[in-house]
Amino acid sequence: xxxLRDYAGPPVKIMEVCGTHTASIFKNGxxxxxxxxxxxxSGPGCPVCVTPAAxxxxxxxxxxxxxxxxxxxxxxxxxxxxxxxxxxxxAAGAAIKVIYSxxxxxxxxxRKPETLFVVAAVGFETTVPVYALLLAKCIEAxxxxxxxxxxxKTVMPALAWICRSEPDIDGFLCPGHVSVITGATAYRxxxxxxxxxxxxxxxxxxxxxxxxYEIVKLIxxxxxxxxxxxxxxxxxxxxxxxxxxxxxxxxxAAAHWRGIGEIGAxxxxxxxxxxxxxxxxxxxxxxxxxxxGCACGQVITGRIDPAECPLFGQVCTPSRxxxxxxxSAEGACGIWFRNR
Amino acid sequence: xxxxxxxxxxxxxxxxxKVDFNGNLVDVNLNMVKxxxxxxxxxxxxxxxxxxxxxEAEEMLDLFRQLEEVVNN
Ligand code: SF4
Numbered sequence: 001x002x003x004l005r006d007y008a009g010p011p012v013k014i015m016e017v018c019g020t021h022t023a024s025i026f027k028n029g030x031x032x033x034x035x036x037x038x039x040x041x042s043g044p045g046c047p048v049c050v051t052p053a054a055x056x057x058x059x060x061x062x063x064x065x066x067x068x069x070x071x072x073x074x075x076x077x078x079x080x081x082x083x084x085x086x087x088x089x090x091a092a093g094a095a096i097k098v099i100y101s102x103x104x105x106x107x108x109x110x111r112k113p114e115t116l117f118v119v120a121a122v123g124f125e126t127t128v129p130v131y132a133l134l135l136a137k138c139i140e141a142x143x144x145x146x147x148x149x150x151x152x153k154t155v156m157p158a159l160a161w162i163c164r165s166e167p168d169i170d171g172f173l174c175p176g177h178v179s180v181i182t183g184a185t186a187y188r189x190x191x192x193x194x195x196x197x198x199x200x201x202x203x204x205x206x207x208x209x210x211x212x213y214e215i216v217k218l219i220x221x222x223x224x225x226x227x228x229x230x231x232x233x234x235x236x237x238x239x240x241x242x243x244x245x246x247x248x249x250x251x252x253a254a255a256h257w258r259g260i261g262e263i264g265a266x267x268x269x270x271x272x273x274x275x276x277x278x279x280x281x282x283x284x285x286x287x288x289x290x291x292x293g294c295a296c297g298q299v300i301t302g303r304i305d306p307a308e309c310p311l312f313g314q315v316c317t318p319s320r321x322x323x324x325x326x327x328s329a330e331g332a333c334g335i336w337f338r339n340r
Numbered sequence: 341x342x343x344x345x346x347x348x349x350x351x352x353x354x355x356x357x358k359v360d361f362n363g364n365l366v367d368v369n370l371n372m373v374k375x376x377x378x379x380x381x382x383x384x385x386x387x388x389x390x391x392x393x394x395x396e397a398e399e400m401l402d403l404f405r406q407l408e409e410v411v412n413n
Contacts, residue, residue: 020343023407073385101386103369123385126344130385133371177344180382180390204403232396233382239389241372330343 004213007035013168014038014215015302017155018045018175019330020203026339028205030212038216041302042332044158045175047123047151048075049300049324049331050257053291055122055151056081058281062118062149063094070149071105072120074098079324080291086120102134109138109146118279121148125181128152128268129242132249135277149279150269153255156186157266163194166301171197171215173208176230183238184228195224202230249274256283258324259297294323299332306333313337344384345404346397349377359383362401 016022022042025031031040044050056079063070063086070086077087077098090096099105105117121131131148138146155178162169174187179200187198197218201211207229214227228234246268255267270278294316295309306312306325316322318334325331347359352370359368359381369387380397381388392400 020407024403027407101369103386126384126389129372129389130387133369133387177382177384177389180344202400202403203407204399232393233390239372242389245372 001033001209004034004038004209004216007037007216009037009216009220011037011039012170012216012219013041013302014171014173014212015041015043015162015169016045016173016208017043017159018173018178019049019328019332019335020176021045021173021201021208022332022335023330024203024205024208026335028208030205030208033209034212038212040212041169041305042299042335043162043172043302044257044260044300046325046328046330047127047153048079048328049296050153050260051076051079051122051151051324052256052258052283053081054256054283055149055281056085057083058279059086059120059149060084060089060094061281062279063089063096067114068116068118069095069097069108070118070120071097071099071102071108073100073122075328076120076122078321078327080321080327102130103137105134105146106137106141106143109143110141113145116145116147118147118149121150121152124153124155124175124178125246126177128154128250129181129239129245132242132245135249135274136245138277147277147279148270149281151255152250152268153257154252154266154268156182156190157252157263158257159187159190160194161260161263161266162301163190163196166303169196169302170219171199173211173215174198174200176200176203176234179230179234179238181239181242184226184234184236186238187226191224191226197224198226200226200228200230200234202233259294259300291322296323296325296333299325306336309333313340343404344382344389346380346382346392346400348397349375349379349381352377357381357388359388362405 250268321327325333347361351358380392382390
């Protein structure tokens with residue numbers, strides 16, 4: 001503890017990849033407990049924050065079709081697209097239903113065979129196996145009226161991209177629930193290839209402080225290693241059933257990250273043999289479709305703090321979000337705003 | 341949206357478990373874990389992703405209750 005408070009070595013920059021860590025860092029006032037020489041920055045840790053406006057537009061278009069119901073998680077509803085949000089489309093009469101589990105599509109589709117249920121399939125490794133399970137169950141039940149509009153992303157290639165393009169980030173606090181699926185071992189190549197420490201930790205204040213301590217120590221000792229401080233929850237090999245489900249239905253492809261652009265092999269799309277479950281859409285130029293002035297791209301790569309965005313708190317608030325980082329409960333801008 | 345919440349399985353029928361989250365009973369798919377009645381599981385989007393030890397589950401529940409205040413107000 002005193003080590004972190006009194007640290008006077010060279011400045012270190014640590015990225016917490018996951019929005020739940022960001023929330024806990026604020027709740028527990030962790031920034032005030034550690035030396036200003038240790039800078040904690042928020043990463044792209046929320047699938048909602050990195051979903052491009054073009055995807056929202058595609059979802060709105062789908063929901064406006066006859067005999068189609070769009071199923072979405074609640075946190076997507078307020079994200080602005082170029083033609084408004086899903087919430088606005090719903091208010092104007094589009095068929096949009098908020099779900100808590102994609103598996104709800106099974107019952108809905110069985111009950112209304114003449115309606116097509118399109119699942120807005122957004123998520124990281126944590127959520128992808130759930131979509132894979134949905135497909136397995138649709139195939140088993142012979143359901144043909146469920147499809148996926150996918151914007152699925154994987155965190156590892158994005159972390160590799162950040163390591164390459166933001167070399168002054170010295171170490172990473174890994175996303176907890178993504179790691180439950182991928183396993184701790186998935187970070188080893190990143191640590192080795194980019195020469196930076198990666199630490200997996202729980203969400204409590206003492207977990208985060210222990211992780212920050214560990215990361216600073218590893219940086220100072222020049223040991224670019226993976227350390228798992230959350231072994232009760234994150235296993236070395238992850239969840240093999242979930243990994244197998246992902247590999248059965250999905251294959252890596254380039255993906256568009258809002259505010260960042262395209263990152264090769266950082267997404268997952270349906271394999272060719274399952275393409276009939278896919279609702280295709282044009283990804284568009286994801287940088288050109290962002291709200292003017294929104295600096296989400298710089299926020300999620302740690303180049304600026306949310307409060308440095310000129311729109312923050314003035315034009316952009318949780319009730320009138322300009323960018324997805326303000327919408328999501330785990331978005332950096334939203335967390336900063338609620339804890340001003 | 342990657343948050344997963346711990347709960348306790350109180351009944352199982354096939355691949356579906358009734359999971360108790362702070363008194364709310366919710367149907368949860370158990371295909372991805374080996375778990376039975378009395379086990380604590382980490383649940384995301386209606387699916388159990390991992391079996392948890394009881395004290396780990398309780399610590400997490402406590403924490404998420406606190407974090408909810410941060411993200412929801
Ligand atoms: S404050 Fe709003 S406009 Fe600025 S980066 Fe965050 S979400 Fe985008």
